[in-house]
Amino acid sequence: MEVKTSLLDNMIGVGDMVLLEPLSEDSFLENLKNRFDHNEIYTYIGSVVISMNPYRSLPIYTPDKVEEYRNRNFYELSPHVYALADEAYRSLRDQDKDQCILITGESGAGKTEASKLVMSYVAAVCGKGQEVNKVKEQLLQSNPVLEAFGNAKTVRNDNSSRFGKYMDIEFDFKGDPLGGVVSNYLLEKSRVVKQPRGERNFHIFYQLLSGASDDTLKKLKLDRDFSKYNYLSLDSAAVSGLDDAANFRTVRNAMQIVGFMTDEVQSVLELVAAVLKLGNIEFKPESRCNGMDESRVKDKNDLKEMCELLGIEQAVLERAFSYRTVEAKMEKVSTTLNVSQAYYARDALAKNLYSRLFSWLVTRINESIRAGTKARHKVMGVLDIYGFEIFEDNSFEQFIINYCNEKLQQIFIELTLREEQEEYVREGIEWTNIEYFNNAVICDLIENNQNGILAMLDEECLRPGTVTDETFLDKLNTVCAEHQHFESRLSKNSKFLNDHSLPHTCFRIQHYAGKVLYRAEGFVDKNNDLLYRDLSQAMYKANHSLIKQLFPEGSPSKVNLKRPPTAGFQFKASVGTLMRNLQTKNPNYIRCVKPNDKKAAHIFTESLVRHQVHYLGLMENVRVRRAGYAFRQPYEPCLERYKMLCKKTWPHWRGPAREGVEVLMEDLQVPAEEFSYGRSKIFIRNPRTLFFLEERRRQCLQDLATLIQKIYRGWKCRSHFLLLKKSQIVVAAWYRRYAQQKKYQKIKSATTVVQSYTRGWQARKLLRELKYQKRCEEAVTTIAAYWHGTQVRREYRKFFRANAGKKIYDFTIQRIMQKYFLGLKSNMPSMSPTDKNWPDRPYLFLDGVHTELRRIFHHWRCKKYRSQFTEEKKAVYEEKLEASELFKDKKALYPSSVSQPFKGDYLEISKNPKYQKLNSSVDEKVLLADVVNKINRANGKGSARLFLLTKKSVVLADHKTGQIKASVPLPELASVSVSSQTDGFFALKLKEGSASAVKGDFLLSSEHLIEIITKLHRIGAKAADREQLNLDISDEFLVQFKQDKVCVKFIQGSPKNGNSASCKRKNNRLLEVSVPTSP
């Protein structure tokens, strides 16, 4: 919902001076001060905006503010220059009314800033697009250019505009800017040659010297040092807060954006440089033969450089500074110039050069920003011109300026009253005559073509004969003496004869804003604004495109004996054009006021502001505005604002707004003469009535606020209470549920316990009953059995004989045996001979039978097992059997050999090609082939040998080469000695005297000792045809090594070298074999 606000809301002091009550100058100032102290720098007088210069940046020009004021009614928000700009722009765009914004005020009051704010606001709210943005940018960038050439530091303002500016911005039907036209008024050209104390020349001079590159300065023949130039005042050359160098860059950039060509910029800078050079030209007197003094240029260097810059022939210019040619009818008379005349001519040239350059800049800017289309367009003019000036010493310039302000005031009165009247007619309100001061009479005093002051001045200037300021004043005294607004000591008006505040050389005019005393001195000269023709001709001859354009009157083809129009005449004409222009437009006023002379924030100097309020005619403004009705407002917002004051209109009025307002006013008993009903607005005559309504509204708002507060608080508390209540119910529900759950769980577990106890008790009871029942049944069965047995025994007893007992015994034994055999049959162990299982015997008396049956069964299954053997397997088992007979319980190595298969040929001698030769050299079939260690008697170490056993001999061969080392025929083998321990040592003892015994016995060791000895035992016996080969198992035996017998002794040792036995030579006759104890 849109929030409806009003100017009347949150007002500090009174936002619109029209509403000031009581209206007096004091209350007016008090209100301004009050608002200024609260940073409210804008105040309205109806639709006029008073702007106080804050001298500091306030946060009221942000893009947010632009948005805030955009499309809002003028009185809707607190006063602001944006409100005025928005109103003007919208009525231009929507109602097709051309607008003008007239900004006036004294120097430093903020006119130029206000004009920039208006332009930037319009630029922000109007249409966008590439072309439109370019136009906007060019319009905005024309400001820095004009400010650089037309502004200067003065004692009142560091950036004072020294010219009046009027800019027409042109828009198309959509409200998009198309272009613009700038007009300039009355550049203060005297500043070029002389500046008052504490002031500077135009900014561009300082900007050029500070900001241009060394190269540019060299081209322009300039030096960076300000002190080298006579035209530049030195006491305030540097201004704090003003960066001339940076501003120079800004200006060049702005010129580029506006559309200046590079050579144009260069030409402009050359002219600026020429002005500086001109100031340095000095003259000296030179006596002539006729006794007159003639001027001569003192140091020609600056003249030369200037001429070079502008392409002027030095001699021509030099002559122009020394002679003056006066043309009268057909005659040409040349007179010499003395030094002071030469200086006058030099300064006149500098002033003209600069002011014409400035006018050319304006024309050139206009060429760039001119609207491209000829189609009809709407126009918004912004006028930034000096306000009324009242100094201690007022001269021609102040006179001209004040004349302009009189004209503006006239337009203001005319347009305001016209607008007022139009509104009354539009609204159907009866027109009451408004009393106000019409300043047309003062304008007439100044501009009247017959006897106006300007006409008198022109007449004096054009008159032949001696013309001085005194003759001009005399003329005024005679012509204007009767005028009620003209005052002079020498006039025939006896009123002022004794007025000592009015010097004899001055005249006084009663302007609408106050009396101003003008000193007549200089009026004629300034009005004449003479530039000697020789100088303009010299300039025209220059070989410089721009300078030629600036002095067209120097052209020989335009030799004109008529004097050029005077400054006063020109100004009057341009003011006339301006006024005609403004009259066709809807005016909007910004009146700028300066709060203090110190350019400082927060200071409000009352006397200064009073002075400005006075001469800006602000009180007059308020009076004109209040002459009819002080306040007016459309019915809808009026009803909206005050409807709470009447029960019939509050809170809603269903009928038309006007009727609502009528009911309201009637109800409030406002006297009928205090207001009138227009067609769409109510008109309130007196601010008192409005304040009465406002006061009632304020009270009512307080009551309403209390009511709203009450209802809101009630609603808030109730909502809070309802929320609490709802929450309490939720909490309670959850708690109850939780409590019930707990309770239920407790009951449930208690029930389960009780239930289990009950069930247990019932079950135990049932069990007891069942047990009792079973016992009863068993008892019955037992009793019945006993009883039955007794019965049967009693029955059978009569059949028993004397040997019945033996028969029963035999029968029983038979039955038992039968049961025993059947049981044995079903529990027979497996057929494996190694299976040790045998069922238990059932009766003790069967012990012998049972053991015998087990033995028989074992023999039987062994026989069965043997009967399956092949011949080879049989031989193996026979060997195994023999090994068992030989070693079981005799040698500790034996048990470990039982599981080893007796492979015989471990070397695979017939297949292995390595042993092919060995194999072929052995005649018989090799029964056993293995690697054994032959123990060396010298150190007890073993060396590997191949051990072959055939049916006839034992062969030892070299392990690597397979070369036979020894071959012992089996019949020559006497016995074999082994130890009783786990070692693999064995000694082959040879028969004494046999062929093999020469080399001595062999002490060998093998991993397959049991197999070797068993095989040797079997084959050796057969080969030697003897019963058996002697096997000696003993831990100490003798071995015959060649001649010596060495004892080999086996001892139990610790398992140092793993599990293998080690042999050591103890002495010549003893080899000790240490056998690790088996774990």
Ligand SMILES: Nc1ncnc2c1ncn2[C@@H]1O[C@H](COP(=O)(O)OP(=O)(O)OP(=O)(O)O)[C@@H](O)[C@H]1O
């Ligand atoms: N609205 C504003 N906010 C902040 N500072 C301001 C404002 N208006 C003016 N000023 C300050 O005051 C100085 C003078 O303002 P400005 O140049 O607009 O005065 P002027 O009325 O144009 O004077 P002149 O007649 O000498 O040209 C500005 O340079 C600026 O520092």
Ligand SMILES: [Mg+2]
């Ligand atoms: Mg200004």
